[in-house]
Amino acid sequence: MTISLWKCSSVTLLGIFISITLTGGAAAKSVGDLPYTGVMECGTTPAQYQALRPAEKVICNAVDATPDDYYGISAHMIQYDMFVTSSYGHLLSDLPMDSPAQAQVIAEQKRYLEQRDACGKNYQCILQTEKKRLAELNAQRKPLERPLPTDEIERLTQGWRMATGKSLTERLLDGFDISPLRRVTFANGQQLIWGFQPDAAPIQSAAVLSPQGKTLALATSDGIFRSRLGQQPGDKGTLRVYVSDRQHSDSVLPLFLSWAAASSLGFNQSCQGQSRHKCEAALKDPPSLAIYDLHCQARRSNASCALPLQGNQAKAQDIGLFWN
Structure with a gap:
């Protein structure tokens, strides 16, 4: 098993949200307590790798057609994963904590992650699913984010x-x-x-x-x-x-x-x-x-x-x- 370390460090440096799992049914105390706010990290140990979702494992092991092409599809999959996580977290912040609207966004994020996992090793499918989700999140954020008066x-x-x-x-x-x-x-x-x-x-x-x-x-x-x-x-x-x-x-x-x-x-x-x-x-x-x-x-x-x-x-x- 080969894990691309440059990809992991890129995600770590660009990451905005820290992964904290919501347990029980307790009310969240911060955005970071909400599900799916964690930044994808490829990990350096087998245990960390096994904790990744199926699509994340594919992204971490992705190989471009041209070796050492840091601007190829593997880099774009990582980039859009970060964009989605960031926009998702900001949308959660725009909504009242533990509100029904926030719960709906979390459910939608769960469906998105399942759809991305269903892409298997199809890089184009993963990337297009990420781009579609980013557009959805940005569209939801726009009416909530009032301009500075x-x-x-x-x-x-x-x-x-x-x-x-x-x-x-x-x-x-x-x-x-x-x-x-x-x-x-x-x-x-x-x-x-x-x-x-x-x-x-x-x-x-x-x-x-x-x-x-x-x-x-x-x-x-x-x-x-x-x-x-x-x-x-x-x-x-x-x-x-x-x-x-x-x-x-x-x-x-x-x-x-x-x-x-x-x-x-x-x-x-x-x-x-x-x-x-x-x-x-x-x-x-x-x-x-x-x-x-x-x-x-x-x-x-x-x-x-x-x-x-x-x-x-x-x-x-x-x-x-x-x-x-």
């Missing part, structure tokens, strides 16, 4: 300046400068959307939208991303939250704090078992935090527009909702 953000933050003197509007849009934006949909229909500056990942922005797409709150995050991954964590970064209505502050702040904790850990945390300790530690030791009323006449990120901070009601299990 840029016009509303500009209206709400018009004239606002940060302590550095920089325009708040400009700073927020800098932190949303990726596509597609990441998002999580909560059970009440609200969404938290986030992004980062492509050439400076620690510069992040986030927004909480109502089920109707109205902006409830905005946030800037500076220096939080992966801040807890060093041997000796230093500066925890700064989170600044801006609410469109001060009555929303108590409801949106826990969401932003859970998101910031996930960001400090690099996202993609299950927060179960041994991982739960580090999730709880991240919540207990949050970044520097301030919350502001966007209707403040001074329109400055300083004490004159600050709102009082309430108790931290963020939950460790919510950290597992945020996958990058």
Whole structure:
């Protein structure tokens, strides 16, 4: 048996989701707990190889007509397997956790994997099945992923300046400068959307939208991303939250704090078992935090527009909702 190691390393480097099997009938605590979110890895031991699905074994052992053709059909099968897994995971994030809609997507993914397995050693069949599934997933994601309400953000933050003197509007849009934006949909229909500056990942922005797409709150995050991954964590970064209505502050702040904790850990945390300790530690030791009323006449990120901070009601299990 020959297993192509370059293919395995490619999948590992490109992989977005970690495989965690859902057991029992318990409710999932993170996207990673849901079935079929794992990245295909060809494995280096017989046991790892035997755990693969039939189509995955075919892909791992695929040989192109032209030797050493890294752009042949074997590479394309791996590439589209990764694309499907990524799009599937993002679609699950777009739907409320443990909802009927999420269950339907999982059932559809199961049928797709069975159909791909039925292709046997037919490379073209495998590749076409993957491409078809990717198109289905992308079509399902499109209506769920509301565009960033840029016009509303500009209206709400018009004239606002940060302590550095920089325009708040400009700073927020800098932190949303990726596509597609990441998002999580909560059970009440609200969404938290986030992004980062492509050439400076620690510069992040986030927004909480109502089920109707109205902006409830905005946030800037500076220096939080992966801040807890060093041997000796230093500066925890700064989170600044801006609410469109001060009555929303108590409801949106826990969401932003859970998101910031996930960001400090690099996202993609299950927060179960041994991982739960580090999730709880991240919540207990949050970044520097301030919350502001966007209707403040001074329109400055300083004490004159600050709102009082309430108790931290963020939950460790919510950290597992945020996958990058």
